[in-house]
Amino acid sequence: MEVSGHGGSRVRVRLAPSPTGFVHIGNVLVALVDAAIARKFNGAFVIRIEDTDQKRFLEGAEQLIYDSLAWLGIEWQEGPDRGGPFAPYRQSERLPRYLEVAEQLVAQGDAYRCWCSPERLDEMRKAQQAAKLPPKYDRLCLGKSETERQAFGGYTERSVVRLRMPDTGHTTFTDPIRGEMSFENALLDDRVLLKSDGFPTYNLAVVVDDHEMEITHAIRGEEWLPSTPAHLRVYEALDWTPPVIAHTPLLLNADRGKISKRKHPWANMRWFQDEGFLPEAVLNYLGNLIAFVPDAENPQQGVARELFGFAEISEHFQLGSIGPSGKVVDL
CATH class of the missing domain: 3.40.50.620 (HUPs)
Known part of the structure; x- marks a missing residue:
């Protein structure tokens, strides 16, 4: 499926997380999709902080979002930390x-x-x-x-x-x-x-x-x-x-069940850093969940890549190829 802006306008995508706790791997997957679209079509990736639920607001959680994306090498062009033409980017403002x-x-x-x-x-x-x-x-x-x-x-x-x-x-x-x-x-x-x-x-x-x-x-x-x-x-x-x-689609555990913070510590992006994972390895793993690279012998089937950098993820990314079925994370 081809992606373009309304009436030929520049593609603009956004990640809109709430600063209420740890950075969930599901949010990072959406961020990767956003960033891949923005790069592929020379668009803009915006971070907008949805902090209207003041009862759940956690001091420092917003910075965790920036740190997790930066660790993976995911770049954004607008947001509370860097401004932009549509500021402010925090809903409370x-x-x-x-x-x-x-x-x-x-x-x-x-x-x-x-x-x-x-x-x-x-x-x-x-x-x-x-x-x-x-x-x-x-x-x-x-x-x-x-x-x-x-x-x-x-x-x-x-x-x-x-x-x-x-x-x-x-x-x-x-x-x-x-x-x-x-x-x-x-x-x-x-x-x-x-x-x-x-x-x-x-x-x-x-x-x-x-x-x-x-x-x-x-x-x-x-x-x-x-x-x-x-x-x-x-x-x-x-x-x-x-x-x-x-x-x-939802991210599922190896039993195709819902991810639990208690049972699956890798739901927290910080876990990968604490366990010594290289950011390139995590990006490669997530990239294989969302990007479709045709098999040379059977183009209708995808093939997993052992080395999948952000540029290659963006090149091969198509929204329609993700599919609606849950993606199993087996770690």
Whole structure:
């Protein structure tokens, strides 16, 4: 699959990690995909720090991100550490813009305020589970003022802002890695866009930032796939063109199960450094997970490379060749 920017514009990709702990190998794999695309098409690789979850913020975690990528020789062109034309690159420094967009969506009728307490929402979810209904907000607050909402009980003084999803139809998009994806709108939740503390959730901030930083390709892990319909709805409501959105496969352990920090210390990129691995060896291993090098005798099949530098990874990289199946890490 050929990669190009919207309307022939320069390709721009981003890594948007949260500084909440160690650097996960899955994030580094996405960073390698981003950097490979940027190099191959003479584009820009941006690092954007998603630090709006202040409860989980860990001092020093942001520097760990830079250090891990630099150790592997992965280069980026813009970010909090080096600036750029779309600064600031930390979400905590962009809060007024998120609030402005949230208020615009409410004014348009594409979002609404919700005053439901955590206790009421918990009771609602339990009732839905008992009735075998899809877990989604019941829209008790939709179309009501704060005063009207108080009459129903289960009320809190500080509201959140929820996205109003369509009641009918499907949300469909083409993922370069997974093909056409379709979600039934009636089953989708009205996700929170703005929290009661005034901080945005990922569902709002990622759309605003990707649009305003002119990101052409949003590459992220498979775990974000269920969030994509909400993001596309925000793009539609704001009359913005979404980027190409692709979801890389999960990394699995040797038993094809989920990676556990406790059982699999190599989930932490720092482990490779502490154990004496050469960065070239780690880069080679990750490169063989994502880049497709045709076999000379059978071009339809790939061949593993014993020496796979970043330049060669970029040369042979194609989003469509990654495939949606989980990638086994056997160390």
